[in-house]
Amino acid sequence: MSELLQAVLESDEKSDLRQFASELRAAGNTYLLRNDILNSFSDYCDRHQKDNEFHASSLSKLIYYTQEIILEDESLCWIIRPEIARQEVYRLWSDLSIEPMTVQQLLDVRDRFVNHYHPQEGDVLELDFGPFYDYSPAIKDSKNIGKGVQFLNRFLSSKLFQAPDQWLSALFTFLSLHRYNGTQLLINERISNQRQLSGQIKKAITFVSKLNGDKPYDEFRFDLQVMGFEPGWGNTASRVKETLDILDDLIDSPDHQALEAFISRIPMIFRIVLVSVHGWFGQEGVLGRPDTGGQVVYVLDQARNLEKQLKEDQELAGLTGLNVEPKVIILSRLIPNSDGTRCNERLEKVHGTENSWILRVPFREFNPNLTQNWISRFEIWPYLETYAIDSEKELLAEFQGKPDLIIGNYSDGNLVAFLLARRLNVTQCIIAHALEKSKYLFSNLYWQDLDDKYHFSLQFTADLIAMNSANFIISSTYQEIVGRPDSVGQYESYANFTMPDLYHVVNGIELFSPKFNVVPPGVNENVYFPHTRNEDRIQSDRDRIEELLFTLDDPANIFGKLDDPNKRPLFSMARLDRIKNLTGLAECFGRSKDLQERCNLILVAGKLRVEETEDNEERDEIVKLYRTIDEYNLHGKIRWLGVRLPKTDSGEIYRVIADRQGVFVQPALFEAFGLTILEAMISGLPTFGTQFGGPLEIIQDRVNGFYINPTNLDETADKLLEFANNCDRDPNYWYKISQQAIERVYSTYTWKIHTTRLLSLARIYGFWNYASKENREDLMRYVETLFYLIYKPRAKTLLEQHVHR
Template sequence: MRELHHTILADNEEKTALRQLIFTLKASGQCYFLRNEILQAFSKYCHQIQKPTYFYYSSAIGKLLHRTHEIILEEESTWFVVRPKIASQEVWRLTSEFTQFELMSTQAFLDVSDRLVNAYKPNILEIDLSPFYKASPSISDPRNIGQGLAFLNHYLCHQLENNPQCWFEGLYLALQELQYDGMRLLLNDRISSGIQLAKQVHQAIKFLHQRHPDEPYAKFRFDLQELGLEPGWGNTAHRILETLELLEHLIDSPQPAILEAFMSRVPAIFRVVLVSIHGWVAQERVMGRDETLGQVVYVLEQARSLENKLREDIKLAGLDLLNIQPHVIILTRLIPKCEGTLCNLRLEKVNGTENAWILRVPFRQFNPEITDNWISKFDIWPYLESFALDAETELLAQFQGKPNLIIGNYSDGNLVAFLLSRLLQVTQCNIAHSLEKPKYLFSNLHWQDLEEQYHFSAQFTADLISMNAADFIITSSYQEIVGTPDSMGQYESYKCFTMPNLYHVVDGIDLFSPKFNLVPPGVNESIFFSYRQAKDRDSNLSKQVYELIFHHEDAEILGYLENPSKRPIFAVAPITSIKNLAGLAECFAKSPALQEHCNLILLTSKLHTSETTNPEEAGEIQKLHDLINQYGLHNKIRWLGLRLQNREVGEAYRVIADCRGIYVHFARFEALGRSILEAMISGLPTFATKFGGALEIIENNTDGFYVNPTDLEGTAHKIVTFLEKCDAYPEYWEEVSEWMSQRIHHKYNWHSHTSKLLSLAKIFSFWNFVVPENNEARDRYMEALFHLLYKPRSEKILEKHMER
């Protein structure tokens, strides 16, 4: 960056352009500018001064501004927050005389941010987590962020090569610790060291070569026990031989692939807790409210997949001989006033499983008027500590032992996972596909103004605690961690920020830590599958859904279609400002070309403002009604405000595909977007927001299916161009439909997700066993943040609740 700065200040044309741009920004009356505003102002300047195109992109000032994500204007200086590359940030101050750029500290930047909102406070608390990561192995190449499992496998193999005796002894001790309810697994006391383990493994391999490959383990179990080997190596002679040969290869010649293959076979996980607190977690009549529907579906499908995979692993390990069964629990809250659902039922079996359950634990009744009812994700914070304490007792009773893995979901679930992990000393995994901080612009800077409604001070503190305490973190996309060259990632937004008058986060998370792992979710392919699979479709259901979408009249359906034969544009989403259905309707309304080619069909859960108590939701509903009335769209749009069953939604995608329609996901930001996966696997050509994980889901060679929700005209043009190509070459729609469907089928499936999740849990448990590092010191620091920052904030919320 220094070279760019030097070029700008040494070149009269560049320096003049920078000076005039800053004067223009100051004239606006604003003091704070984000990347889009900066580039729009620079583009306007280049146009007015008639600069050539290259100046906007390739000049020194152009390169600087394209890497600048924030500008703060002060009377005496201008501050530039620059991202020279992904996961890297620098702060530069330009003096008022335009003579020098100075590299500034993070602390100085946070101070100037506070001054921006007139909330500067000297000697404010600084949170700096970097000391806990300094001694840890770290990924060096930003392109490999999110590949923690592969990195750790390489790192461990390297350590095995460099110090084999020490590390193999650690592996022996880790294997010796394995047990299930007091029953020893893999090794018994006849093996007392790593060296002896190597010898006995060699003897066992010779013994197994003499057995028939299909001979069941039960027939020679006692022979292996004489060698010091307990159950868990496999269910047949061939399977056990494979596992022992992997271990022998690992001892002789450590390789990452061998380590991963061996660890995947180690029987270390039998009981898993999935924590999902604030939603309506149920299976009949309700599956979460709009704000949590995706999370509830995700957790239920993950539970089914985990139980299936664990059952398969237990059988292959030969442990069904000991009557060992997998046990998966979805931990959520019990809601006494459950509005006709089963959310007041303490224990409910997960459909399609043998031993996966929803365990509901009630919140303590601080104020029954609050705790007996559903509580929004923004208000739930005062009840989580006592919930975790009560849940510990319930889980131990239900499992009749300790779990092996705790997986948190969303901010509240992750905090409870942290508390339970500390209580039970169990490996903790975090999943937070949607973090609120990056979704609400300036939410940290203006937290005090937003506190009454959103309680961000508690939530952002909870996020910092849980993401740093977690043994590993699962994300759906690379962008979720560190964004793109043009945009900041969700986790990256926690790297450095201020909560004026509360604290400064100088270094909130190590983005290069191997704890980050990209493990995309799957799709329930018994419900969501290609429209081409005619044999799997229910013809009666297809007719019913077609009639519902295109013709049925109902108080919860608005609009009729003057020409139903036009290609449908389909969108499925809850009504929130982030999902931006009003933006899609406006895009359609303002494009005669789109209306000529298409009808617009929206599937939401509500149609009328009277159906919601959420002001934001009510505003979006009203905005949609206003657009439909203003542009006279009643004969070109169908808005279904109905909560359909999953199988009906799945068929709806296929019905739209039958009509050669398209799917549009027009969110302002989307970490992943389950509906994108569902639409694509159903065979619908899908246009999705360029802001978030959809970039990785679609992953086309061109940007033809990415849309900018702030560019209505550009979006309409992109869709019309595609449709015109389909009209000219009908096979083109089929080609796009097929590759999108196959991409989801192969990359986004639950079997792959679960296999990697369990591999991560095993390798991180092993890592923590052999190299505890700063984990205890880190967790003590997190406990301090919990008691000194989080609890006082949550207690303030509780005080308000007690007054209701």
């Protein structure tokens, strides 16, 4: 039994537990989430005049760790999360007897809650991925989740130590496999086994040690070839010696740091595919359109920096003489009716690169009225399998061979990445960006009511397929995987759940698998940089943005004229959708007269008029924003810019707001990471970010930014006012927070850090998949079964609806 429950039942607090359970039942709410439970317990303590000491009691501790309570006729289903990534479930009877419940029993309870439990019709399909991870190494401590590659390196180095012949043989064979366009790399046929490799390494080290460290590789290449070594060890004598020394140490005394250092240097990745299917993917005029925001910025920046890192790595490896040309392709969707964008162009070079491209592949036509236009990310599912088949041909033609790494983005891109990686047999990485299951409360439980609009049955199935098939998973934050002590992580929410009448997920993902790695993105430092770097700013752009934000009269694109443009600006920039919650920020501002006296609210947010958008959620938010402005009479105090800005302008906007000692507010109801937070902070803007999601790991509260609870409008207004008051009392306060925000980004969130880590991961997981001989085929067959028997029939049904629209 749970230690938390046991402590209560063995104390005199047992009667309080009985009374609390009784009052929950009397209140009539039959499904309570954590916040409901905490509020109910607080009310209970107030009603029964419990003193402060009671809040440190065993019952109070039990309540804190209780995640859900579901009330049934005779009992309570009590779900406890005693620590991150672990769950316990109990049935609590009226006499306080306790019995543990299985996951299957819990899912039945949830089905009964929504009246979709039909045992007389037979059992529902159960999905359990747990057994497929039994043969893989697993992390033990939850605090190490997201550090998968560190764990894997230790595991591999211990295997090298325990069974050196087996693993050194695997390493030798792995090294001998690598070629570029038919040219052998690393070792040639003169070295025939791992024992010979060890001796030749020592000879080569002796040889290069006698050379000038700066001597170019080409000048002693043939000497190394005679010893059995081909290009790939380094571009100078000192670099070659360094690489050979690391391998020599690894062979003689295996160590996880040496293993990572060596594998990270192997030239094995030259061609990368980044898959980003939905939305309008382009470099100009797309941001702010439906389904088009931070993911586009992320993928473009990632592509530029991956190419840059690949070139740097290959130069250091000594491959310059082989005319190696690393290539990065962003695979996206071609939209024939492109609405003035370049999304109807098959191939577009990524700005600032030599060999990175956006490759757009169209959906097959079916119904041209749909497939020639933008399609919502919630409706995109029927086209992805044929899209993957068509994309494979296009990619093979563009690369003139197979890619070395495929990285999926978001649920749809991750599914395409799975289909491509499976067909091409290459390493697959996925990046969620956001998992809709966490964003929409009870979305799995009520999927049948929501499926006509959101098609969650397809999306959640696609998520299960992608996250289990991936060789490794990148998350931007730890809590994206497993949350915090008081909240469940996005991936953790897939551990078990029910889709009533469709399937039960008993174990949807192994959270302790070393496939999870936290690798946060960076910021484009050419666009986003501190407002104090005046030498890098263009005065004409600065003046134009200043006018746009504060004084320009342009009714077609701007709503609102400021009575006093000199007030401190509160600034936010996002799409107008429910989760981004700009309407909530407007209401927060509207409810605080003090805030209105001190500040102006400036929003950069997509469209101004409902007739200009095809997105239902955006329409609703536009109507709500106008209603809020009228309800709180915010005329003269708010400016709403319905514009799509080029990237360079978005960088200057942050800086102009910072020039006026403004603040950036990110009020999202949930934010998986928060690129705009990084952009604002590196610009020097004090930033207020939502406490729900990734910003908790970016911002250090009251050090380089501030947390807000966007559901508590009065508290949010008070925090903004407190900041303004502190600035008035101490003229240096704004500058102090500003400087610490800048330092935080430069120390932790750069693309150089991101891409170095990502490529290192790809190489190490490539080696692990080869050397471990891990049999993933049973897992992949299970995943394919889910695709063909659940996903594909439902996608076909949706396609038939599309055809007849």
